[in-house]
Amino acid sequence: MWHETELRVRYAETDKMGIVHHSNYYVWFELGRSEFCRSRGFSYRDMEDNDGALLVVAESYCRYKSPAHYEDLLLLRTQIARIRSRSISFVYEVFRPSDDTVIAEGETMHIVVNRKNKIISLPKRYEAMLMTGSDESHAFPAELPPS
Amino acid sequence: MWHETELRVRYAETDKMGIVHHSNYYVWFELGRSEFCRSRGFSYRDMEDNDGALLVVAESYCRYKSPAHYEDLLLLRTQIARIRSRSISFVYEVFRPSDDTVIAEGETMHIVVNRKNKIISLPKRYEAMLMTGSDESHAFPAELPPS
Amino acid sequence: MWHETELRVRYAETDKMGIVHHSNYYVWFELGRSEFCRSRGFSYRDMEDNDGALLVVAESYCRYKSPAHYEDLLLLRTQIARIRSRSISFVYEVFRPSDDTVIAEGETMHIVVNRKNKIISLPKRYEAMLMTGSDESHAFPAELPPS
Amino acid sequence: MWHETELRVRYAETDKMGIVHHSNYYVWFELGRSEFCRSRGFSYRDMEDNDGALLVVAESYCRYKSPAHYEDLLLLRTQIARIRSRSISFVYEVFRPSDDTVIAEGETMHIVVNRKNKIISLPKRYEAMLMTGSDESHAFPAELPPS
Numbered sequence: 119m120w121h122e123t124e125l126r127v128r129y130a131e132t133d134k135m136g137i138v139h140h141s142n143y144y145v146w147f148e149l150g151r152s153e154f155c156r157s158r159g160f161s162y163r164d165m166e167d168n169d170g171a172l173l174v175v176a177e178s179y180c181r182y183k184s185p186a187h188y189e190d191l192l193l194l195r196t197q198i199a200r201i202r203s204r205s206i207s208f209v210y211e212v213f214r215p216s217d218d219t220v221i222a223e224g225e226t227m228h229i230v231v232n233r234k235n236k237i238i239s240l241p242k243r244y245e246a247m248l249m250t251g252s253d254e255s256h257a258f259p260a261e262l263p264p265s
Numbered sequence: 266m267w268h269e270t271e272l273r274v275r276y277a278e279t280d281k282m283g284i285v286h287h288s289n290y291y292v293w294f295e296l297g298r299s300e301f302c303r304s305r306g307f308s309y310r311d312m313e314d315n316d317g318a319l320l321v322v323a324e325s326y327c328r329y330k331s332p333a334h335y336e337d338l339l340l341l342r343t344q345i346a347r348i349r350s351r352s353i354s355f356v357y358e359v360f361r362p363s364d365d366t367v368i369a370e371g372e373t374m375h376i377v378v379n380r381k382n383k384i385i386s387l388p389k390r391y392e393a394m395l396m397t398g399s400d401e402s403h404a405f406p407a408e409l410p411p412s
Numbered sequence: 413m414w415h416e417t418e419l420r421v422r423y424a425e426t427d428k429m430g431i432v433h434h435s436n437y438y439v440w441f442e443l444g445r446s447e448f449c450r451s452r453g454f455s456y457r458d459m460e461d462n463d464g465a466l467l468v469v470a471e472s473y474c475r476y477k478s479p480a481h482y483e484d485l486l487l488l489r490t491q492i493a494r495i496r497s498r499s500i501s502f503v504y505e506v507f508r509p510s511d512d513t514v515i516a517e518g519e520t521m522h523i524v525v526n527r528k529n530k531i532i533s534l535p536k537r538y539e540a541m542l543m544t545g546s547d548e549s550h551a552f553p554a555e556l557p558p559s
Numbered sequence: 560m561w562h563e564t565e566l567r568v569r570y571a572e573t574d575k576m577g578i579v580h581h582s583n584y585y586v587w588f589e590l591g592r593s594e595f596c597r598s599r600g601f602s603y604r605d606m607e608d609n610d611g612a613l614l615v616v617a618e619s620y621c622r623y624k625s626p627a628h629y630e631d632l633l634l635l636r637t638q639i640a641r642i643r644s645r646s647i648s649f650v651y652e653v654f655r656p657s658d659d660t661v662i663a664e665g666e667t668m669h670i671v672v673n674r675k676n677k678i679i680s681l682p683k684r685y686e687a688m689l690m691t692g693s694d695e696s697h698a699f700p701a702e703l704p705p706s
Contacts, residue, residue: 128439128442129443129446129456129574129575129580130439130442132574132575133570133575134570134628135319136575137575140322141289141291141292144288144291145424148288148423148424149422152422152423161483162483163481163483175287175329176328176329177326177327177328177329178325178326178327179326179327180324180326181324182321182322182324182325185321185382187457188457189446189455189457275586275589276427277427277433277589279427280426280427281427281428281431283428286423292571295569295570296569296570299569299630309570309630334428335428335604336604429615431615434585434619435582435586435589436582438582438585439582442582466576469623471620471621471622471623472581472619472621472623473621474618474619475618476615476617476618476619529626
């Protein structure tokens with residue numbers, strides 16, 4: 119189940135090609151994660167500040183399908199692809215409703231660490247909130263047994 | 266054969282975790298491509314401005330292996346992974362010599378387009394310069410037949 | 413009369429000090445101008461793309477009064493300070509409602525140019541729309557005669 | 560006495576106008592401060608990490624005189640304008656040697672704070688190193704008495 123956030127392309131996000139610079143999609147994905155957490159009932163800031171659980175990015179990927187332009191109103195879709203005890207993967211889709219165009223698709227994989235950069239388990243209550251309404255367990259049946 | 270460029274981490278590239286924000290690696294990779302072209306005898310700006318051949322990013326990927334910090338002096342290694350008539354792939358490695366640490370590895374895939382965003386072939390003279398000293402043809406023998 | 417836009421601080425906008433990096437306020441100011449234009453009935457993109465009138469930044473200034481943090485919900489206030497035939501100045505205020513704190517104040521001065529970077533007059537219809545509801549003429553009485 | 564650093568414009572620093580986005584000059588100014596400190600014998604990182612003395616930006620200003628473009632090789636000149644016990648001001652000039660053009664001029668004012676964001680005095684040894692070779696005391700004679 120995708121979580122959706124609207125965003126409007128900023129001038130500073132464009133480059134001399136006249137389109138959104140490809141690095142900004144990762145900033146948007148991060149925005150999507152932040153809003154996804156809020157929609158699940160908690161703030162990622164609190165998770166970091168109060169519980170010392172940080173989601174460092176271990177891998178990131180994006181496929182650019184169509185350029186986005188300044189002032190475009192976009193729909194950013196965010197979903198959890200996978201939760202393991204020490205890692206989470208999110209997938210994203212950037213969509214432009216005005217002409218029904220998929221702009222980009224991406225994925226990020228995160229490791230849970232504490233303030234000393236040691237790998238820890240995701241605190242249970244966050245895992246529970248993140249899983250709410252998720253169909254994650256059905257999304258990757260072929261992964262049993264895990265790779 | 267890797268092309269190497271030095272870069273020093275800017276303050277603005279860090280985030281509240283105290284490390285380089287993951288989106289900046291893609292800005293560095295782009296810097297690597299730019300320096301790679303210059304080392305092959307041409308400017309990517311000229312290719313864009315004079316020949317109207319643009320390398321739009323079609324896919325980007327990065328694996329983050331160790332965090333980088335403000336003022337770290339890093340070695341950015343860039344190499345061509347593959348040249349096809351209408352696409353080029355680059356691979357990258359970010360390395361910190363002071364403690365012999367691989368910081369990140371990445372890849373970007375580019376499509377050659379003209380100013381009207383139509384796919385074109387990479388002008389031959391740029392292809393020749395890019396291939397100089399490359400062992401690309403030997404790097405992916407298993408790709409025949411293509412996957 | 414201030415135009416107000418809400419914005420939420422992005423993770424990527426923070427730096428290792430744990431606060432919003434000071435360069436991002438200028439990106440926000442630009443966002444404020446964009447939304448200001450929209451509230452006056454036109455899109456800054458159209459002005460650029462259709463009428464070839466560009467507002468290049470000639471000067472920018474910001475005073476930072478209190479730090480902003482990740483996920484802060486801020487109010488960005490934008491107003492025209494002055495319109496001359498070939499220049500426009502905007503002023504800005506960044507405010508955090510949750511604790512009634514002024515975060516920053518700023519100003520930008522813009523010159524109107526065409527696509528060839530030649531100074532031109534602001535097209536009359538944009539001037540008219542920008543001035544709607546403005547009390548600009550009363551704001552700077554001491555400027556007559558102009559400096 | 561200006562400290563000089565070379566920098567080359569990155570693609571990601573341009574915007575759809577085809578020139579360097581105005582917010583990036585503040586990132587460059589910061590780079591100039593960092594290199595200025597290094598040229599005076601210390602690392603700004605160490606000052607922050609080891610001595611807990613942070614230079615938060617209180618004000619920033621830039622005048623844009625001529626646009627800069629992708630791959631331009633620029634000279635960034637940095638100088639201290641003023642040191643007081645609890646504040647420092649830097650001035651900057653961005654210059655393009657290839658056509659002898661001043662691109663921009665700017666200034667930033669900084670307050671010295673500790674990790675708890677309390678104003679402190681600049682540690683003496685840093686003040687001494689920053690003042691090395693400075694003609695600051697002669698630069699602002701009219702400031703006695705202070706305005």
